[in-house]
Amino acid sequence: MTTTRTPVLAARGLVKTFGRVVGLDGVDVDAYAGEVLAVIGDNGAGKSTLIKCLTGALIPDAGTIIADGAEVTFRRPQDARDAGIETVYQTLAVAPALDVASNLYLGREERRPGLLGSVFRMLDKQGMRRRAAEAVRDLGITTIQNIAQPVESLSGGQRQAVAVARAAAFGSRTVVLDEPTAALGVKESNQVLALIERLRENGLGVILVSHNMPHVWQVADRIHVQRLGRSAGVITPQSHTMAEGVAIMTGAAAA
Numbered sequence: 001m002t003t004t005r006t007p008v009l010a011a012r013g014l015v016k017t018f019g020r021v022v023g024l025d026g027v028d029v030d031a032y033a034g035e036v037l038a039v040i041g042d043n044g045a046g047k048s049t050l051i052k053c054l055t056g057a058l059i060p061d062a063g064t065i066i067a068d069g070a071e072v073t074f075r076r077p078q079d080a081r082d083a084g085i086e087t088v089y090q091t092l093a094v095a096p097a098l099d100v101a102s103n104l105y106l107g108r109e110e111r112r113p114g115l116l117g118s119v120f121r122m123l124d125k126q127g128m129r130r131r132a133a134e135a136v137r138d139l140g141i142t143t144i145q146n147i148a149q150p151v152e153s154l155s156g157g158q159r160q161a162v163a164v165a166r167a168a169a170f171g172s173r174t175v176v177l178d179e180p181t182a183a184l185g186v187k188e189s190n191q192v193l194a195l196i197e198r199l200r201e202n203g204l205g206v207i208l209v210s211h212n213m214p215h216v217w218q219v220a221d222r223i224h225v226q227r228l229g230r231s232a233g234v235i236t237p238q239s240h241t242m243a244e245g246v247a248i249m250t251g252a253a254a255a
């Protein structure tokens, strides 16, 4: 088959410098719906800078970002969110004192229908809880029993699951995860990896930054190797072994 697919999120020639430090030096990337694109690279290779440019947390000095085939300019993270791009950070970015449902709706609370919402600004708590429970169930997150539970009472893995559920809800097209399992144990990491696979099954584009090569080789469809601010190539778990991937990452081999 020779159909050309439009990437759900792409970039061409991204450049980002910090004073004299070059974070990104002309990077291209393509992420597709229903695929997991992993990004690997040594410390300082520019992985986080790439992710931040794609999600509106940093403004690139040069280059273009293309969402669903259309060029976009992100001046702040909300711009990226408006374009359907959600981010999950390594640090468990949830509000601990709030319950699961409130965390899912943080910053986009829904009001009651009619005058109660428009005039009295009353939140639709029941509706949000019901839809939060649906979102959690749809993702197969079975370990969270009670949507009204404060997030601080959850384990690290469950908190990260809430962060992923939040990113996957609300019509997002691409979910970007920067080291989502870094703070987690083995079992919890596996739960997050299963969630990532679920996002892919649901047709979302997933960009996963990870240092963990077994995780990457387990879930990635394609692997973008970032090295010294540049792309050193795009490989797949089928085309390259983990050792070969690491060799490209460190410059010991070419892709």
Ligand SMILES: Nc1ncnc2c1ncn2[C@@H]1O[C@H](COP(=O)(O)OP(=O)(O)O)[C@@H](O)[C@H]1O
Pocket: 018, 021, 022, 023, 041, 042, 043, 044, 045, 046, 047, 048, 049, 050
């Ligand atoms: N805010 C910043 N100020 C100065 N230098 C930065 C900043 N952010 C990143 N860098 C530099 O840019 C390069 C790429 O960093 P980063 O994208 O964080 O790499 P990675 O995530 O792959 O470890 C590094 O040399 C880093 O020190």
Ligand SMILES: [Mg+2]
Pocket: 047, 048, 049
């Ligand atoms: Mg980083």
